[in-house]
Amino acid sequence: MNPQHPRTPGADGRDEPAGGPGPAAARAQDRPARLSVGVVGAGRVGPALAAALQLAGHRPVAVSGVSDASRRRAAELLPGVPVVDPDEVLARSELVLLTVPDDALPGLVAGLARTGAVRPGQLVVHTSGRFGLSVLEPALRAGALPLALHPVMTFTGTAVDVQRLAGCSFGVTAPEELRLAAQALVIEMGGEPEWIPEESRPLYHAALAIGANHLVTLVNQSMELLRTTGVQAPDRMLGPLLGAALDNALRSGDAALTGPVARGDAGTVAAHVEELRRHAPQTVPGYLAMARATADRALDHGLLKPELAEPLLDVLNDAPRDGAAGRGPDGTQGPQGGGEADGDGEAGA
Incomplete structure (x- = not known):
């Protein structure tokens, strides 16, 4: 590609001169493999996205992966696509997917640009x-x-990841002149x-982590506790409950809050603790931490009566830490903590 006249994908993802569509666009049906696609980092994400692009008519040509698991994943999702070094992935690709962990991304981009692996006009997507x-x-400075x-x-x-992409939202940040290209790739x-504005990306990502990553922790903690009580199939027990709770939350927001915290049942919460x-x-x-956050939201939205909020917050704020005295199941002051209870700090207290 001529660095002075880079080519960019049009609204349908096809290569077009930067000035607009030309005669080649009209013959797109003659070119089913529209962009050669490379993947740097064969984790869980990259091969799935490349496979989805392949279904849309693009052509995966190279993938990089170090671990045995990465190589197996690439072989399963991108059969026949060679596993090569990152520099070679870029040499073969018009569209490069950088699908490495967040902390590794800045160094990878800088290294690829420094070695001259990035070409002018090449689409580089993280x-x-x-x-x-x-x-x-x-990479932008390299063209x-x-x-x-x-x-x-x-x-x-x-x-299964390729199927789950149907209807999946993508958080997109793109230069104005590449918005149509970004939109086309996501839709494909x-x-x-x-x-997502550039300055909002960290907050956007934090919001998703709260919703998805922490949900996994909460669900697995719940299943472990149920197993402790003797429940044989905690997943079967929780499935309908959590599915309904998620649906209600997405539909009704804070109006979906329920349970002892939202009701102000201080004695029940004390027994839980x-x-x-x-x-x-x-x-x-x-x-x-979650009980306090739930109480605040329930109080702000009028679900938790102020006269019930005070004893509830007393329980949450007086919960024992570092061997301090706590409240018993009836909400009264309990004995001094000891043994395995020692050293339990309170996050965010």
Whole structure:
């Protein structure tokens, strides 16, 4: 590609001169493999996105991966695509997907640009939620066309991920002149673009982490506690409950809040804390933090009566830490903590 006249994908993802569509666009049906696609980092995300682009008519040509798991994943999702070094991936590709962990991305981009691997007119796409376009600045200086396309999905590293991309939102940050190209690529992967300003990327990513990453922790803690009580199939017990709770929350917002905290049942909450300290002390800080956040939201939205909020917050704020005295199941002051209860700090207290 001529660095003075880079080519960019048009609204349908095809190569077009930067000045607009030309005769080649009219013959797109004669070119089913429209962009050669390379993947740097064969984790759970990259091979799935490349497979989705392949279904849309693009052509995966190279992938890099170090671990045995990465190589197996690439072989399963991108059969026949060679595994090569990152520099070679860029040498073979018009569209490069950088799908490495967030902390590794700045060094990778800088290294690829420094070695001359990035070519003018090459589409360089990262999938990090945290970063926008600034992390791609070294590639931009080398003449690349930068895009940030973050799929809002949890990935398994299997073929099911490609199916789950249907209707999946992508957090997109792109230069104005590449917005149509970004939109086209997302739609071709089955997704829906959501435009995220550069300065909002860290907050956007934090919001997703609160919702998805912490949910996994909460669900697994709940299942472990149920197993402790003798429940044989905690997943079967929780499935309908959590599904209904999620649906209600998405539909009704804070009006969906329920349970002892939202009702102001201080005695029940005190009993929870006491039992958790006895059987699973590692869960107490998280329980207290979420209970306080729930109480605040319920109070702000008129679900928790102020006269019930005070004794509830007393329980949450007086929960024992570092061997301090706590309240018993009936809300009265309990004995001094000791044994396994010692040393349980309260996150955010």
